[in-house]
Amino acid sequence: MSLSYTYVTEGGDLPAIAQQVREAQVVGLDLETTHLDPRLGRPRLLSLNPGKHAYVVDLWATGGLGPLREALDNPTRKPGAGRPDIVGQNLAFDQKWLWHHYGVELFPVFDTFRASVLIYNGKVGPDGKDLRHDLWSLYERELRIRPEVGDLGGSDWTATPLSKHQLDYAADDVLKLPALRLTLKEKLARLGLNTAAGIEFNVLLPEVAVELNGFNLDKPSWTALSAKYQKKAYELRDMLQAKLPSPTRQIGLFGYDPKFKITSPDQLLKSLRQVPGLGKLEGTAEEHLAPLAAQHPILKDVLSYREAERFGTGFGEDYFKHVHSKTGRIHATYRGTLKAGRYAHTKPNLGAIPRGKEHRSCFKPPPGRCLVLADYTNIEMVAAAEIAQEDQLRQLFILGKDAHKYLGSEIAGVPESQLTKEQRQQAKPANFGFLYGMGWEKFILYAYLGYGVLFTPKEAQRIRNIFFTAYPRFKPWHQEMLEEARSKGMVRTPSGRLRWLKPDAYSEAFNTPVQGAGADGLKRALRAVFDQAKLHGPSKVYPEMPRVAMVHHVHGEIVLEVDDEPELVEESAKMLEREMVSAMATIIRTVPIRAEAAHGYSWADKA
Numbered sequence: 001m002s003l004s005y006t007y008v009t010e011g012g013d014l015p016a017i018a019q020q021v022r023e024a025q026v027v028g029l030d031l032e033t034t035h036l037d038p039r040l041g042r043p044r045l046l047s048l049n050p051g052k053h054a055y056v057v058d059l060w061a062t063g064g065l066g067p068l069r070e071a072l073d074n075p076t077r078k079p080g081a082g083r084p085d086i087v088g089q090n091l092a093f094d095q096k097w098l099w100h101h102y103g104v105e106l107f108p109v110f111d112t113f114r115a116s117v118l119i120y121n122g123k124v125g126p127d128g129k130d131l132r133h134d135l136w137s138l139y140e141r142e143l144r145i146r147p148e149v150g151d152l153g154g155s156d157w158t159a160t161p162l163s164k165h166q167l168d169y170a171a172d173d174v175l176k177l178p179a180l181r182l183t184l185k186e187k188l189a190r191l192g193l194n195t196a197a198g199i200e201f202n203v204l205l206p207e208v209a210v211e212l213n214g215f216n217l218d219k220p221s222w223t224a225l226s227a228k229y230q231k232k233a234y235e236l237r238d239m240l241q242a243k244l245p246s247p248t249r250q251i252g253l254f255g256y257d258p259k260f261k262i263t264s265p266d267q268l269l270k271s272l273r274q275v276p277g278l279g280k281l282e283g284t285a286e287e288h289l290a291p292l293a294a295q296h297p298i299l300k301d302v303l304s305y306r307e308a309e310r311f312g313t314g315f316g317e318d319y320f321k322h323v324h325s326k327t328g329r330i331h332a333t334y335r336g337t338l339k340a341g342r343y344a345h346t347k348p349n350l351g352a353i354p355r356g357k358e359h360r361s362c363f364k365p366p367p368g369r370c371l372v373l374a375d376y377t378n379i380e381m382v383a384a385a386e387i388a389q390e391d392q393l394r395q396l397f398i399l400g401k402d403a404h405k406y407l408g409s410e411i412a413g414v415p416e417s418q419l420t421k422e423q424r425q426q427a428k429p430a431n432f433g434f435l436y437g438m439g440w441e442k443f444i445l446y447a448y449l450g451y452g453v454l455f456t457p458k459e460a461q462r463i464r465n466i467f468f469t470a471y472p473r474f475k476p477w478h479q480e481m482l483e484e485a486r487s488k489g490m491v492r493t494p495s496g497r498l499r500w501l502k503p504d505a506y507s508e509a510f511n512t513p514v515q516g517a518g519a520d521g522l523k524r525a526l527r528a529v530f531d532q533a534k535l536h537g538p539s540k541v542y543p544e545m546p547r548v549a550m551v552h553h554v555h556g557e558i559v560l561e562v563d564d565e566p567e568l569v570e571e572s573a574k575m576l577e578r579e580m581v582s583a584m585a586t587i588i589r590t591v592p593i594r595a596e597a598a599h600g601y602s603w604a605d606k607a
Helices: 011-023 068-072 091-102 112-119 135-143 164-175 177-190 194-202 204-213 219-243 265-272 286-293 297-314 317-322 379-387 391-398 403-412 421-435 440-451 457-470 474-488 508-536 566-585
Strands: 005-008 026-033 043-049 054-058 085-088 109-111 333-335 344-346 369-376 490-492 498-500 548-554 557-563 595-600
Touching: 005 011, 005 164, 011 054, 011 068, 026 091, 026 164, 026 177, 043 091, 043 164, 054 164, 085 091, 085 177, 091 109, 091 204, 109 112, 109 177, 109 194, 112 135, 112 177, 112 194, 135 177, 164 177, 177 194, 194 204, 194 508, 204 333, 204 508, 204 548, 219 297, 219 317, 265 297, 286 297, 286 440, 369 508, 369 566, 379 391, 379 421, 379 508, 391 403, 403 421, 403 457, 421 440, 421 457, 440 457, 457 474, 474 490, 474 508, 490 508, 498 508, 508 548, 508 557, 508 566, 557 566, 566 595
Parallel strands: 005 054, 026 085, 085 109
Antiparallel strands: 026 043, 043 054, 333 344, 369 557, 369 595, 490 498, 548 557
């Protein structure tokens, strides 16, 4: 079957196409580019389907967008007035290129990829795997058709001339998009997902802006920190190999064995089983060592060695491969498509940066710039207090108290005024772990891996009892959510985002509504903060950067990089607090929201 479209190579043809775009209600859009990175490549083809006819515009031949720029750009984000719905598959890619090369903001948008993720979130196919959301899968699943052109995504888009096969491929990507949008839009409405879809579509450009801006990493500080942990790992390794019984010698003989490799799980297990009290140790994974580490210091040393090794190598100089050759910054990928709507950070995983100041202090703005950052206070607990209607916890927040201090005081048996930082830290894994139905065994491992806190089994069981005594509503809420999930096969966030669940699902029934509420509120905050930030224009110090730039966000925290001017810093901090609180308050309505802003010269330096 021959595809119907026009290949456009003359700039003089663009005004008529731009007028069709302005008059259309829906326009399918797709780009073909010479690279995946907009800083290292150029846009080559712009495919448009304004309804009556499709066009493949050769941007190299036409000299750019011409009047199409004005037809597509909607900086005020006002629908109507000649502004069609822009529909595309994974529009974040196209938006990134159009924003970087032409300053075009697409709005309103309909992303078929994100719509599909919302509709089928948690659904699996006959193979037992999550349903796919690529364009070919959507065509087959939603429209019962197959693409007419083979996959040419990795084609050479610098070729001159381009082949007809390449042009057909570019056209095929947009010809069915309006029909696909209609089908998905009907399903979104039928499933009550319109609000969640609006949140997803509106956050598309802020996500793109964060990725383009990038986060600045100070290489000397990072290198020094990596060397410190590598040295610590070597010292702990040598100490352990000298201190532990040799796996090849008789029980009770201690000393250094040059053949003993602590990195060998088999040798380490044989050695540890010779330590008094560890004869029945099941394995050397963290899940086996952490529950016993509080009673056996040698296990704590083993865990410390592994942490030092992980920090020294995983966050070592290899990390510099993620530093962009042109910008000197890290441009991670942010995708808010995890099951509860939270973000995954990849290439690299900036969400995995340790919470301590050591690593975060290595993320610094360049000279003449300052970081302004804010995070939500106890946001998961705040969301849980409203969703579960846990009145004791709700009253804490109404009174402006800290949930971690409150529970830490209950655990330690001391007044909050006397609570130490370490005792408050012990409450964090309890609040987050038991909130989501975690058992005491898993809690021990979670507390160690997530917060560096070690508990004995007896302590873990005691803390679990304290948690459910302090917050009595959570236990019946768990049961109610499980019953709802099993009867309906799904759970929802306050915005209506749904997650399909298997019959044996457990913790997902609790963490999806709570974490999803925080994710939806953060996404609304990202949109609001971006809209305010872009009003300041380009930086006076680094014109290639915005004067107020979002450079990172993780869970409930947003980080801005701004020109280091006292008035601008103060204004940005107030704006960040205001917009974050206001956005989250549209999701969580009955419990007070707090976001505390600070500024400094590193991610850890909150002045």
